[in-house]
Amino acid sequence: MVLEELTERLKNVYREMEKEKFDCFIVSSEENIWYLTNITYKPEERPFFIVIAPNEKPTLIVPKLEEEHMKKGVLDCEVRAYWEYPAPEGERWHDILLDHIKKYHRIGIETHVRADILHMLDSKEIIQSPLIDELRKIKSPYEINKIRFSSYYAVKAMEKIVNSAYLGQSVLEPFTLSRPIQQELIKRKEYDPITTSLLTVLWPAPISAMPHAIPNLNDKIPLGPNIAMSYFRINGYASECERTLFLGVPTQDDIDHFRHMMTARRLALNTVKPGVRTADVDYAAKNYLVQKGYKENLLHRTGHGIGLGNHEAPFMAEGSDDVLQENMVISIEPGIYLPGVGGFRHSDTILITKNGYEILTPYPVELKNLKIKKPRLLKKLKGKMIQKALNL
Numbered sequence: 578m579v580l581e582e583l584t585e586r587l588k589n590v591y592r593e594m595e596k597e598k599f600d601c602f603i604v605s606s607e608e609n610i611w612y613l614t615n616i617t618y619k620p621e622e623r624p625f626f627i628v629i630a631p632n633e634k635p636t637l638i639v640p641k642l643e644e645e646h647m648k649k650g651v652l653d654c655e656v657r658a659y660w661e662y663p664a665p666e667g668e669r670w671h672d673i674l675l676d677h678i679k680k681y682h683r684i685g686i687e688t689h690v691r692a693d694i695l696h697m698l699d700s701k702e703i704i705q706s707p708l709i710d711e712l713r714k715i716k717s718p719y720e721i722n723k724i725r726f727s728s729y730y731a732v733k734a735m736e737k738i739v740n741s742a743y744l745g746q747s748v749l750e751p752f753t754l755s756r757p758i759q760q761e762l763i764k765r766k767e768y769d770p771i772t773t774s775l776l777t778v779l780w781p782a783p784i785s786a787m788p789h790a791i792p793n794l795n796d797k798i799p800l801g802p803n804i805a806m807s808y809f810r811i812n813g814y815a816s817e818c819e820r821t822l823f824l825g826v827p828t829q830d831d832i833d834h835f836r837h838m839m840t841a842r843r844l845a846l847n848t849v850k851p852g853v854r855t856a857d858v859d860y861a862a863k864n865y866l867v868q869k870g871y872k873e874n875l876l877h878r879t880g881h882g883i884g885l886g887n888h889e890a891p892f893m894a895e896g897s898d899d900v901l902q903e904n905m906v907i908s909i910e911p912g913i914y915l916p917g918v919g920g921f922r923h924s925d926t927i928l929i930t931k932n933g934y935e936i937l938t939p940y941p942v943e944l945k946n947l948k949i950k951k952p953r954l955l956k957k958l959k960g961k962m963i964q965k966a967l968n969l
Contacts, residue, residue: 738751802821852902863875
C-alpha cells in the first residue's frame with residue numbers, strides 16, 4: 578500500500594514537472610522528502626535532497642551518516658552521499674549536488690528552501706516552485722485514512738482532558754494525558770517516534786487570551802475560559818481538536834463571548850464546500866466578529882490546512898488565493914481573545930467532501946458539555962499528590 582501511494586505521488590510530480598518544463602526538481606525540506614519517500618530522519622544541520630527527473634530513478638543526496646539508512650526506503654532510489662557538514666572541498670553537499678545536476682538545464686526547486694542552498698546553486702537556471710506543496714493540498718484516500726486515525730486519537734485525548742479537569746489543577750497535569758495514548762499506539766505497533774508528536778494541554782485563563790504564550794509551571798487551572806488542546810501528529814499525519822472549557826458556572830459575559838465564537842464558527846462552516854475561496858471562509862467568521870465589536874480581539878485567521886504538518890496550505894485567510902477542493906483537510910477555528918479574561922476558541926480537523934464537509938474530530942462543542950460543575954474530589958486529591966511530588 579505504501580509503495581503504491583509513493584508511486585502515485587511520484588507520477589503526480591512528473592506530470593506537474595512536464596507542465597512546468599522542468600528537467601529536474603530538487604526537494605530539500607524534511608516533510609516533502611518524507612512525503613515522497615516515507616523515510617524518517619532528522620536532518621539536524623546536515624542538508625538532505627531528493628532530485629527527481631523524468632525517466633530516471635529519484636536520487637537522494639544525504640550525509641554519509643545516513644547513507645545505509647536511506648537505502649532501506651520503500652521507493653527505489655539511487656543514493657549518493659557527501660562526507661559531512663562542513664567538509665573538505667570535493668566532499669561537500671553542494672559538490673555532490675552540483676555534480677549530479679550538471680546535465681540539467683531548467684531546474685525546479687521548492688519555494689521554502691534555505692538561503693545557503695539557493696546561493697550555492699546560483700550558477701544554474703533555478704526556478705522556485707510550490708509544486709510539491711500544491712500536490713499535498715489534495716489528500717489521497719490513503720492519507721485521509723491516516724488523518725482519520727490521528728483525529729480519532731485527538732478526540733480520545735480531548736475526552737481525557739475534559740474528564741480529568743478540575744478547579745485548581747496544575748497546568749502540568751494535562752500534559753501527562755498523552756502518555757496512555759502513546760502506550761496504546763506502541764502496543765498497536767502504530768508508533769514512529771520520529772514522525773509522532775502528542776501534545777495535550779489545558780491553557781488557563783487569562784493566559785488563554787495569548788494562544789502561543791506558555792503558562793508558568795506553577796499556574797493552576799481557574800474557572801475559565803480555559804482552552805483545551807489535543808495537537809497531534811501520528812506516524813506523519815496531523816490532527817487537532819480544541820475546546821473552550823469552564824470549571825464551574827461561567828459569567829454572563831463569558832456566555833456571550835462563547836456564543837459569538839460559536840456563531841462565527843457556524844458561519845465559517847456554512848461556507849465550507851468545494852469551489853469556495855478560502856478567503857471567503859475567513860471573511861464569514863471575521864466579518865461577523867468585527868460587526869459584534871471584537872475587531873481588537875482577533876489574533877489570527879479562521880483556519881489552515883492539515884496534513885503532514887499541523888499547519889500547511891491551504892489557509893483560511895483573507896489575502897489567500899486558495900480555493901477549497903474535495904479531499905482537502907483544514908481546520909476551522911475562529912477565536913476571540915480578551916486580555917485579562919482569556920480566549921474563546923474551538924478547533925476541528927475537517928475533511929472537504931464532494932458537497933460540503935465532514936468533521937473528523939466530533940467532540941461536543943456546546944457550552945452545556947464544556948461546563949464542569951462537579952468538584953471531582955478524587956481527581957483533585959490525586960492532583961494534589963502530584964503537585965506535592967513536583968513541589969508545585
